[in-house]
């Protein structure tokens with residue numbers, strides 16, 4: 199039995215399986231452990247099951263001298279210093295594939311909601327503004343026949359493309375053409391690249407300026423892919439048609455953040471993988487990764503080394 203630290207209560211059956219074979223200590227708080235508490239949690243841990251909200255960097259690894267396996271409950275691993283973990287010989291697991299469809303569904307839901315202005319229309323109904331059928335009010339943008347630009351046609355990007363084909367869209371992607379050209383041609387742009395030093399603020403003021411004034415930006419990747427000040431400016435100026443974000447920088451986005459004053463903007467709280475079935479599958483995969491790592495066996499899904 200190895201000592202395992204779990205950074206949040208995870209109410210999924212896979213955690214019972216983990217408890218059967220290892221000695222699990224859980225951070226019981228409703229929010230992520232603060233830095234000091236996280237350091238304390240990992241002090242004696244050999245295994246760590248963490249979330250994308252936990253920053254697992256070099257100093258944290260130094261505070262965990264016995265650590266020999268990390269499992270991140272996410273497909274993205276930008277919260278983990280993979281190089282530092284590799285240098286220590288610690289395998290890091292992630293949870294690809296099992297969340298592809300749920301995340302692609304959410305990206306498409308955001309695309310449709312932004313195109314058809316669902317939020318203002320719904321708000322208007324609740325405000326008693328629906329007085330008759332309106333010939334020229336609450337008009338949105340047509341999806342059928344429009345061009346979708348997929349930035350990062352990996353697993354999730356391709357799954358979004360498949361959905362778009364079902365909606366009669368033309369799909370272009372950043373593997374087949376330069377980003378600038380994609381931004382100029384697309385009516386909808388959906389981001390699916392991992393967050394790295396190279397992709398931080400990939401969508402900056404210059405990129406936004408290339409988009410059509412009617413185009414919508416959808417981000418279900420990571421918040422820092424987009425320069426939010428530039429996005430707010432573009433939405434206020436009406437130089438793009440709308441934006442729908444599942445991810446922001448920072449997360450959570452404070453309720454008084456200036457971005458939330460921008461028009462034609464939808465923000466949801468990082469729920470791409472948030473279905474019952476997907477989160478159960480992610481937990482199962484994260485537990486499989488951790489158990490394998492602690493056994494010294496190859497991880498089913500390893501993100502480093």
Ligand code: GLV
Nearest residue numbers: 271272273274471
């Ligand atoms: C969610 O954002 C994930 O990376 O799994």
